[in-house]
Amino acid sequence: MVSRFRRPRSLALGLALSVGAAGAVWYALPSREEAPGPVVIRADQGGYISTEHKTAFAMGPDDKLAGARFEVVDDTGRVALTGAPGPRTGAWNAAYDSVRVLDLSALTKAGTYQLRLTGTADATSPHFTVAPANELMENLAADNVRFFQAQRDGADIVPGALGRKPSHLADRSASVYAAPRYNDDGTELTAPLRKVGGPLDVSGGWFDAGDYLKFTHTASYATAQLLLAQRALPTTPGLAAEARHGLSWLDKMWDGRTRTLYAQVGIGAGTKDLHSDHDVWRLPEADNKLNAQDGDADHLVKFRPVFPANEPGAPLSPNLAGRVAAAFALAAQTDAARDPDGARRWLEKAAAVYGQADTRSPRTLVTTFPHAFYSEDSWQDDMEFGAAELALAAKALGDDRAARWQTQAGDWARAYLASGNLDTLGVSDVSALAHADLLRLGPSQAVVADLRRQLADGERRAAKDPFQAGAVYTDFDAVPHAFGLVATAALYAKATGDHHYDAFAAQQRGWALGANAWGTSFMIGTGEVFPRCPAHQVANLAGSLTGRGALLRGAVVNGPNGAKKLSGRDALESTRVCEAGTAEWKRFDGKGARYLDQVGAWQTVEPADDFTSTALLAFALSPT
Helix, strand or coil: CCCCCCCCHHHCCCCCECCCCCCCEEECCCHHHHCCCCCEEECCCCCEECCCCCEEEEEECHHHHHCEEEEEEECCCCEEEEECCCCEEECCCCCCCEEEEEECCCCCCCEEEEEEEEECCCEECCCEEEECHHHHHHHHHHHHHHHHHHCECECCCCCCCCCCCCECHHHHHEEEECCCCECCCCCCECCCCCEEEEEECCCCCECCCCCCCEEHHHHHHHHHHHHHHHHHCCCCCCHHHHHHHHHHHHHHHEECCCCEEEEEECCCCCECCECCHHHCCCCHHHHHHCCCCCCCCCHHHHCCCEEECCCCCCCECHHHHHHHHHHHHHHHHHHCCCCHHHHHHHHHHHHHHHHCECCCCCCCCCCCCCHHHHCCCCCHHHHHHHHHHHHHHHHHHCCCCHHHHHHHHHHHHHHHHCCCCCCCCECCECHHHHHHHHHHHCCCHHHHHHHHHHHHHHHHHHHCCCCCCCCCCCCCCHHHHHHHHHHHHHHHHHHHCCCCCHHHHHHHHHHHCCCCCCCCCCECCCCCCCCCCCCCHHHHHHCCCCCCCCCCCCCEECCCEEHHHCCCCCCECCCCCEEECHHHHHHHCECCEECCCECCCHHHHCECHHHHHHHHHHHHHCCC
């Protein structure tokens, strides 16, 4: 897995760290796990599709589980299913030396249920639902859309549960600066910023994560996934409008007249005399009211710099060129039937960006400034993605360049396979998306084999894990990689008709939504146990700290991470300190992995656009 570094705000420069005036907030986990006993049950709190393979887990001492039975009861108390735990899948930690599978596949009737253990063990699960695929997946995807609505920047906001207000209105007339220079670990500027142009309207778009930075690298990835999700599940409320919101901002970041692509709005690391976005904890609308003059420490917090990805007319980093072209070409496909003239304009923009890619001698790829925020090594997959979507758009519009782009997509697929930078679906690898749409253009055994490789790699990891997790949860992005495997399995099945990985995909979705060692869903608002204290400024300052009421609903967080990575969890001044069930989470840590639900634990509970868009695509593609 390719890890991604998100700079912790505890490393903010030049400001003392303190707890918030509101004081610490602690609460126990809901349901029977308020006081964890020797045995616990882990189930998919997002719900199970009626017709799919369904798995839950019991975790505890082996002698307690050896003679246990389970029963599933509906919301009236009627027993709907009984059975015995399956064979031991392994040990988790010293306290829980046995994990056993509970096979619920025979439970097909729609309804709300709970699991109970009887016999030598006593435990009760959170509630979960069983429902038809369309109903279940559309509801989950609609929550993901709510997250993107809450992430909106600029004047065109959706107030929602968190009472969002227009923010960063100064982005309508932003100054352009030369690419900043940082020290090796990306924590401090090593040279003054140099203004090179502007004004430029870069208002709108989405905040990238729990901060207020905006990146073309991640926005193009998320926008493309929203458009692919719209293709698969068009009835999802709000999805089409949110995809258009992302496209509108990407369009502003591409200047076709000067052939310049802008990579970033805002600065994430400054100096002791120049504050960055990560140095202040506040609601985004507060930046509108700052009285900051040139030279003041907060000047670039209000008047946010724009950084270009290239000099005007110069070649573009191919990872950016490929994924931005893919997003524009997907817009052309979406509009081809209802607005062919508009679709052709999107196609031409996509072709221009794609054609400017530096594919001869790319060095350090442009992602973000500093590059350490989103490290990436592969780019041939992005170019394959761009070419495949261009070919599909051209075919839809009767454009005679379709065959050329299709050929190029195949060439880039082969280049990716030979690159040595092979991974699975996530923000740093879009090969699964590219492969799937290349197969819409024609057969390719090599591409099918690589989709199978990605799934087989996950399946092999799952076979060694007590909870059948296919992601590496001692590294960054465990949860989005799990959702990436779910989406890839659906893409593979659609392209080949081979449903071998369907059960594996259901297991990965279940792991991300509660069937894991910690028994929590990693999507806010899903199930009874979910993150209450996300590392997200709006959720922290405007939302509920109890898990009820105003939530950042639908946000997907990183999830468990390597225990050694969780350090420096101080909170910036003005943070409402929030800590949920820390002692109980520690009881469930194991295999070198740790999970914390604390506002300062950005390594586990910071949500992000790319996390959530991958989940949304996984839900939209799930079998119906």
